[in-house]
Amino acid sequence: MRTRPPSGFLARSRRAFVAVLGSAALALAGALAVPGTAHAANVLSNPGFESGSLSPWSCSGNLGSVVSSPVHGGSRALAGAVTSAxxxxxxxxxxxRPDTAYTLSGWVRGSYVYLGVDGGASTWASSPSAYTQLKVPFTTGASQTSVKLYVHGWYAQGTYYADDISLDGPGGGGGSDTQAPSAPANLTSTGKTSSSVSLSWSASSDNVGVTGYDVYSGGNQVLSVSGTSATVGGLSPSTAYTFTVKARDAAGNTSGASNAVSVTTGAGGGGDTGAFKQAAPYLYLGWGDPPNAASVMSATGVKWYTMAFMLDSGGCNPAWDGNRPLTGGVDQSTINQIRSAGGDIVPSFGSWQGSKLGANCSSASALAGALQKVIDAYSLKAIDMDIENTDEFENEAVQARILTALKTVKADNPGLRTIVTFGTTTTGPTYYGNRLVEQAKSLNANIDVFTIMPFDFGGGSDMYGNTVNAAEGLKAKLKSTFGWDDATAYSHLGISGMNGLSDQQENTTPAIWTQIRDWSNSHHIARLAYWAVNRDRPCAGGGVVSNCSGISQSEWQFTSITAGFKG
Structure with missing residues (x-):
């Protein structure tokens, strides 16, 4: 992993910058006419990110977000969540304007932050604990009418911040593009929960080309996207919102507003029929004498299964267990059987071991492409990322890659629900669990459900008390990070237990699982699952094995209890 820019790279950057300034000076000395002089006016749009959105800035990998701290001036700044790739x-x-002198400047904070002109001069600074100012003077070409300006960090160096970026000089004129795109049409709501609204619209047209769309709630811009759909999150339950959309082009021309759509979010809790609620025990076809899925559905009333596991078969290509084909095999036959019986599935990507897509795909966009293959193959309504072990859960760059990929596929698939599943302590998330929640907020990933696995934490015999305490710890973290109230935080929370004996001999009995189910219903959480239906068979004294629970129980008893979860 690259932990800092190679020393040779930095040297080359410095030499290139000096060379650019030197050649510019020679050009000025030998020119017959001096380039136009820049007037003291900032021609950038949204230079301090005070609008609360990125527009018209565009960030690679969807890794940019607007934050309220730390800032240099005003109340907001840009945060760039750098990864290893x-x-x-x-x-x-x-x-x-052509043949005109400009000065690009900005305030940056972080390790190795760059400010520059695409195809031209740049400079950098390393200031992790305080903002420092960067300046880049340059002169446009004889026929140049546009310029691309950028700021970025360096591989694996952590999040950088930028604020109050300025391009001092005269605005473009003459032959520049001044025609605005047409207004988006047919804006409609495609779904809602107690805290989000999904929207779609028809594409705009432009004489040059549309580069993006800005979504407004009332008079406030809340989201910028490149496609013709978006999900606005962080909303309050039982609240009316009015949305419009505007198109923009590369020259910064903005269209008129689309038609307005008014949507009232769900009530939250059990009364919110639009909220995401899922009782979905794990079913694994890779071991443990897999049962007939439709027969278990008939015996228990369960409708959803979490299908495990989707792994990497090499080259960032998804396959069941890393070796069974994505389609055409036993997994697809089982899914078809489940759907024929009136149910559905959510695939789980990851697990504790195996070759995982999150760790092995080279970038967030590559990972999003792998997820999209599975979404397309099965027309999925939801996906679960089981983030475990040091290669994913305890790797900050991979955490960011996974969250960014989930943000991408959610934006590209209106109505898709995204779930992240991870381990916990008896009192709530670990350091890496807390960081996962914080990164989801920083990246505006709009995760629907944060699911904890309250087992294998060596928590003693009180599995009900430890599970509730762990869930309350996660709820508190969601509240403090997202600013949600109790009801909204619970509506984004999931529990995924382990029936019978855990790997550490913790014992969750049917009576305890019933208590956990009832607590989950009374607090209206989003998701209840357990590992696994393969083990939902009695074998008292059988130990921790793949095809039974190790305790005395009725066949499919845990699945029947789980089916009673309604949220």
């Missing part, structure tokens, strides 16, 4: 470059293209 992406520098989180954020750029804006503006119209300029």
């Amino acid at each position: 992406d520098t989180a470059q954020c750029a804006q293209t503006v119209t300029v």
Whole structure:
């Protein structure tokens, strides 16, 4: 993993910058006419990110977000969540005048932060604990009418911040593009929960080309996307919102507003029929004498299964267990059987071991592409990322890659629900669990459900008390991170237990699981699952094995209890 820019790279960057300034000076000395002089006016749009959105800035890998701390001036700044494979470059293209001198400047904070002109000069600074100012003077070409400006960090160096970016000089004129796109049409709501609304609309047209769309709630811009759909999250339950959308082009021209759509979010809790509620025990076809899925559905009333596990078969290509084909095999036959019986599935990507897509795909966009293959193959309504072990859960770059990929596929698939599942302590998330929640907020990943696995934490005999305490710890973290109330935080929370004996000999009996189910219903959480239906058979004294629970119980008893979860 690259932990800092190679020393040779930094040296080359410095030499290139000096060379650019030197050649510019020679050009000025030998020129017959001096380039136009820049007037003291900032021609950038949203230079301090005070609008609360990125527009018209565009960030690679969807790794940019607007934050309220730390800032240099005003109340907001840009945060770029650098990964080991992406520098989180954020750029804006503006119209300029030919043969004219400009000065690009900005305040940055972080390890190895760059400010520059695409195809031209740049500079950098390393200031992890305080903002420092960068300046890049340059002169446009004889016929140049636009320029792309950027800021970015460096591989695996952590999140950088930028604020109060300025391009001092005259705005573009003459032959620059001044025609605005047509207004988006047919704006409609495609789904809602107690805290989000999904929207779609018809594409706009433009004389040059549409580069993006800005979504407004009332008069406030809340989201910028490149496609013709979006999900607005972080909303309050039982609240009326009115949305419109505007298109924009590369020159910064903005269309008129689309038609307005008014949507009232769900009530939250049990009364919210639009909220995401899922009772979905794990079914694993890779071991443990897999039962007939339709027969278990008939015996228990369960409708959903979490199908495990989707792994990497090599080259960032998804396959069941990493070796069974994505389609055409036993997994697809089982899914068809489940759907024929009136049920559905959510695939689980990851697990404790195996070759995982999150760890092995080279970038967030590559991972999103792998997820999309599975979404397309099965027309999925939801996906679960089981983030475990040091290669994913305890790797901050991979955490960011997974969250960014989930953000991408959610934006590309209106109505898709995204779930992240991870381990916990008896009192709530670990350091890495807390960081996962914080990164989801920072990246605006809009995760629907944060699911904890309250077992194998060596928590003693009180599995009900420890499970509730762990869930309450996660709820508190969601409240403090997202600013949600209790009801909204619970509605984004899931529990995934382990029936019977855990790997550490913790014992969750049917009576305890019933208590956990009843607590989950009374607090209206989003998801209840357990590992696994394969083990939902009695074998008192059988130990921790793949095809039974190790305790005395009725066949499919845990699945029947889980089916009683309604949220």
